[in-house]
Amino acid sequence: MSGSPSPWKGRRVAVTxxxxxxxxxxxxxLVREGAEVRVADNLERGNVEYLRDxxxxxxxxxxxxxxxADAGHALEGMDTVIHxxxxxxxxxxxxxxxxxxxxxxxxxxxxxxxxxxxHHVPHFFYASSSHVYPEHLQQSVDAPALKxxxxxxxxxxxxxxxxxxxxxxxxxxxxxEESGMHVSxxxxxxxxxxxxxxxxxxxxxxxVLCHRAVRWPQLKPFRLRGTGKEKRAYCFxxxxxxxxxxxxxxxxxxxxxxxxxxxxxxxxxxxxxxEAVVRVSGKDIPIEYxxxxxxxxxxxxxxxxxxxxxxxxKPAVALEEGIRRTYGYVEKLLKAAPAGL
Numbered sequence: 001m002s003g004s005p006s007p008w009k010g011r012r013v014a015v016t017x018x019x020x021x022x023x024x025x026x027x028x029x030l031v032r033e034g035a036e037v038r039v040a041d042n043l044e045r046g047n048v049e050y051l052r053d054x055x056x057x058x059x060x061x062x063x064x065x066x067x068x069a070d071a072g073h074a075l076e077g078m079d080t081v082i083h084x085x086x087x088x089x090x091x092x093x094x095x096x097x098x099x100x101x102x103x104x105x106x107x108x109x110x111x112x113x114x115x116x117x118x119h120h121v122p123h124f125f126y127a128s129s130s131h132v133y134p135e136h137l138q139q140s141v142d143a144p145a146l147k148x149x150x151x152x153x154x155x156x157x158x159x160x161x162x163x164x165x166x167x168x169x170x171x172x173x174x175x176x177e178e179s180g181m182h183v184s185x186x187x188x189x190x191x192x193x194x195x196x197x198x199x200x201x202x203x204x205x206x207x208v209l210c211h212r213a214v215r216w217p218q219l220k221p222f223r224l225r226g227t228g229k230e231k232r233a234y235c236f237x238x239x240x241x242x243x244x245x246x247x248x249x250x251x252x253x254x255x256x257x258x259x260x261x262x263x264x265x266x267x268x269x270x271x272x273x274x275e276a277v278v279r280v281s282g283k284d285i286p287i288e289y290x291x292x293x294x295x296x297x298x299x300x301x302x303x304x305x306x307x308x309x310x311x312x313x314k315p316a317v318a319l320e321e322g323i324r325r326t327y328g329y330v331e332k333l334l335k336a337a338p339a340g341l
Contacts, residue, residue: 007249009034014078014121016065016112017085018058019046021196022127022188025237026082026244031057033245040065040074045088050195066104071111072118080123080248083112088160089202091295098159105163113170116181123182125248128168128259130189130302131161138297141231145267145303148187148259157296168259175256184251186243189263189302193237193322194329206234206323209274210330213281222278222285225293228271233301235263236322239315246311257310261302264315276320280327 013030017023018039023046030037031054038059039051051060063070065085075081087104094101116124133146135157156162168185175183192206200208205224212222243262251257271287278285307313317325 006033007252008245010036012036012038012077012079014038014040014075014081016040016074016081016083016108017046019043019048019051019060020084021193022191022237022240022244023084024050024195025193026084026241027051027058028054029241029245038074038078040070041085045197047195065112066107068111068114071115075112075115075119075121078119078121080125081112081116081121082125082127082244082248083109084127085112086127086160086163091158093202094158094160095296102159102163105160106166109163109167109170113167113174117174117179121181123184123248123252124171125244125251126167126171126183126185127244128164128185128187129161130187130261130263130300131158132156132165132168132187133161135296138299141229141269141298143299143301145233145265145301146261147303148261148306151259172256178255182251182254183256183258184247185256185258185260186247186262186307187259187302188235188240189261189300190232190234191237191240191263192234193326196237196326198330198333205232205270206273206277206326207330209277210323210327211334213277213283213285213327214331214334216281216283216285221288222274223288223290224270224274225290226270226295227291228269228274228287228289230270230295230297231267231299231301232270232273233263233265233267234273234319234322235315236317236325239264239317242316243307243311243313246313250311260307260310261304262307262313263302263304264319265301265304266319267299267301268319273319273323276323277327280320280324
């Protein structure tokens with residue numbers, strides 16, 4: 001007995017930032033589901049190689065969404081936009097370049113939202129972030145997991161978070177104005193996995209630790225900023241992709257879905273994450289910390305009850321399994337380009 005047809009079959013979907021980390025994983029899944037996918041990416045951080053397996057089945061356009069005309073070219077004739085494009089980097093870059101991070105992301109969002117309205121795109125999914133939450137609620141390892149309503153009164157610690165919050169506010173306002181556009185918003189926390197940046201200065205924690213472990217002992221020391229007691233929630237990219245698709249599917253039936261937190265509810269210490277990477281590597285690697293280089297957040301964990309309830313979604317990939325898969329990916333990548341990173 002055959003299953004019901006995919007709700008994505010024949011759906012015209014624009015994925016901004018579709019050659020990036022989450023985007024490339026999402027595009028591959030959409031293609032498998034039968035969607036007609038257009039990818040818009042300026043390749044500043046994305047890579048067309050991530051799309052190699054589906055290249056003949058997508059409409060790839062190198063576009064800079066900070067330009068009005070390019071945003072229009074990305075969205076014209078589309079049924080849905082999944083807006084992932086943003087100026088993103090590691091925490092150090094966010095702290096060192098707050099002005100350019102804010103201005104670039106405001107500009108990208110403004111042009112993509114305006115183009116969606118101009119071209120009457122029926123559904124707009126917005127990838128927001130747990131960085132929207134106030135910094136003062138994340139200053140203890142015992143801080144409770146953040147609920148969606150904790151974003152207000154607003155006081156994000158990074159301008160990246162301010163930009164995401166402004167994008168949310170604009171889209172929620174348009175949904176209330178009965179603009180004719182369905183809006184769904186997910187606050188993604190701790191996504192990791194295939195196609196994520198592994199560059200040591202700008203990459204995220206898990207792929208960077210995998211990078212260091214693969215290259216150990218040539219690359220020493222295995223040292224992390226902070227104390228190792230800081231707590232985080234992480235979600236494997238395969239689960240993030242599933243949540244995004246559920247947001248769109250459920251959001252088709254209402255003017256506004258979300259914001260909803262998307263992550264695991266497992267709060268793990270940075271030290272536990274480092275230990276898991278070392279375990280997966282099979283190497284005897286001493287873990288060191290530099291408490292003089294403080295991180296701005298002692299805890300970044302979220303309550304995902306709303307996503308469980310409204311989307312019928314829960315992550316399926318356990319942390320150690322996700323780290324094992326990520327480690328294998330990083331190891332293969334480094335072996336293929338030994339003179340690179």
